[in-house]
Amino acid sequence: MSVIQVQGLRSLKGEIKIQGSKNAVLPMMAAAVLHKGTTVIHNVPRIQDVFCMLGILEHIGCICRFDGHTLTIDARDLTQAEIPEEYIKSMRSSIMLSGSLLGRTGNAVTSFPGGCSIGERPIDLHLSAFRELGAIIEEQGDKLMVSANRLMGSHIYFPFPSVGATENALMAAVYAQGITVIHGAAKEPEIITLCEFLNNMGANIHGTGTSRLTVTGVRELCDSEFTVAGDRIVAGTYLMAVMAAEGDIVLQGIQPGHMASAISLADRMGAELKRYENCLEVSMSGRPDCIDVITEPYPGFPTDLQSQLMAVMASAKGTGRIKETIFEGRFGTAKELHKLGADIIIEGKQAVIHGLFPLKGNRVTATDLRGGAALVVAGLACEGVTEIHECHHIERGYEDICRDLSSLGAAIRGME
Numbered sequence: 001m002s003v004i005q006v007q008g009l010r011s012l013k014g015e016i017k018i019q020g021s022k023n024a025v026l027p028m029m030a031a032a033v034l035h036k037g038t039t040v041i042h043n044v045p046r047i048q049d050v051f052c053m054l055g056i057l058e059h060i061g062c063i064c065r066f067d068g069h070t071l072t073i074d075a076r077d078l079t080q081a082e083i084p085e086e087y088i089k090s091m092r093s094s095i096m097l098s099g100s101l102l103g104r105t106g107n108a109v110t111s112f113p114g115g116c117s118i119g120e121r122p123i124d125l126h127l128s129a130f131r132e133l134g135a136i137i138e139e140q141g142d143k144l145m146v147s148a149n150r151l152m153g154s155h156i157y158f159p160f161p162s163v164g165a166t167e168n169a170l171m172a173a174v175y176a177q178g179i180t181v182i183h184g185a186a187k188e189p190e191i192i193t194l195c196e197f198l199n200n201m202g203a204n205i206h207g208t209g210t211s212r213l214t215v216t217g218v219r220e221l222c223d224s225e226f227t228v229a230g231d232r233i234v235a236g237t238y239l240m241a242v243m244a245a246e247g248d249i250v251l252q253g254i255q256p257g258h259m260a261s262a263i264s265l266a267d268r269m270g271a272e273l274k275r276y277e278n279c280l281e282v283s284m285s286g287r288p289d290c291i292d293v294i295t296e297p298y299p300g301f302p303t304d305l306q307s308q309l310m311a312v313m314a315s316a317k318g319t320g321r322i323k324e325t326i327f328e329g330r331f332g333t334a335k336e337l338h339k340l341g342a343d344i345i346i347e348g349k350q351a352v353i354h355g356l357f358p359l360k361g362n363r364v365t366a367t368d369l370r371g372g373a374a375l376v377v378a379g380l381a382c383e384g385v386t387e388i389h390e391c392h393h394i395e396r397g398y399e400d401i402c403r404d405l406s407s408l409g410a411a412i413r414g415m416e
């Protein structure tokens, strides 16, 4: 599907089950490489990034079976420590293999990762964590070689929280001799899940959910099974969708506690919300109000919902400001929203949005995963048809955004 057409101004109604979390499952798939045996993961979303990670696992010698939403990874016999550049350049999470391969074999050959155009995204913190555990890092052209005879437990200090660096440090530390303490760890729910997943495999990690994680090295892991939680960013995207389109929807299969900042923001903007243990009911009648928001590490408002929020505010009442503090390139979507008539002014790290309703359907282009989803959200508040091109970006993280939104009553279809 490379083009999506949305006929706007139809309210949403219905119930939907949210797919498993991309940002939780990708590090788990990388972590499965640590174990000389079999790992089964349930509720795995059928998205492009998962297929890319599968390609990497098979390339290094894992035998994988992906039936429906259950993925079995047999990592008994690894044959390769080098990940081809085309994988690394197409997906940021490929860098997770450097931690798990280093932990398992003492050797990983990767390169600097690519991914969406949302900012520079250096990996200095990942590399400093590996060095702290005793690894040697060599760069040869584009190649990045990480190796160690024996990883030794140590104190790793992160100056600010990085999700990926915390995950890579955890994976490298699982077999390191002695105790590793990660100070300044990220606290996102996906880190908690990775710790639970690794402990379920036999690792020994304490401090889960805090910024100080302690890993006591173990000698071996065991076969295990794990179920991935619902994707809080996909759920947040559909929360933004109903705010843009108005209506009443129920999001099933999620933990609303992991979405507290998005829920309180929707409440401030005028939505009515009811939280249950595994689902969230949202009603929006009339146009939402613009508000002021800052993106922050968890538990703050996530950068991964910033573009979708911008799309909602573009068609809301009044004036609001969004300050993006994580990825400097994430205001790229504003340029496409302008084509729909949105009034957004970018001033450095801040976007000032004057809401206008309805927006006007037009041809726009997705330039990154969440920015693409934001254009779909904006299309719901447009008069006429919005045609979104380059939708392969959206398929990186959404199983089928057209299926999901049309089941809620949107007039949306995908085309090749």
Ligand SMILES: CC(=O)N[C@H]1[C@@H](OP(=O)(O)OP(=O)(O)OC[C@H]2O[C@@H](n3ccc(=O)[nH]c3=O)[C@H](O)[C@@H]2O)O[C@H](CO)[C@@H](O)[C@@H]1O
Pocket (backbone or CB within 6 Å): 022, 023, 024, 026, 092, 093, 119, 120, 121, 122, 123, 124, 125, 126, 127, 161, 162, 163, 164, 165, 186, 190, 297, 303, 304, 325, 326, 327
């Ligand atoms: C697959 C996955 O889980 N992706 C998520 C992960 O990305 P990712 O793990 O790449 O994001 P990080 O948490 O590492 O990035 C946070 C900030 O730290 C900076 N940084 C990071 C590493 C480093 O070595 N040096 C450095 O300067 C980044 O440029 C960014 O400004 O967390 C982001 C922040 O919540 C989310 O938007 C992404 O969806």
Ligand SMILES: C=C(OP(=O)(O)O)C(=O)O
Pocket (backbone or CB within 6 Å): 023, 092, 093, 115, 116, 118, 304, 369, 370, 397
């Ligand atoms: C930026 C994202 O993902 P990644 O880190 O995989 O590029 C995202 O999920 O919004």
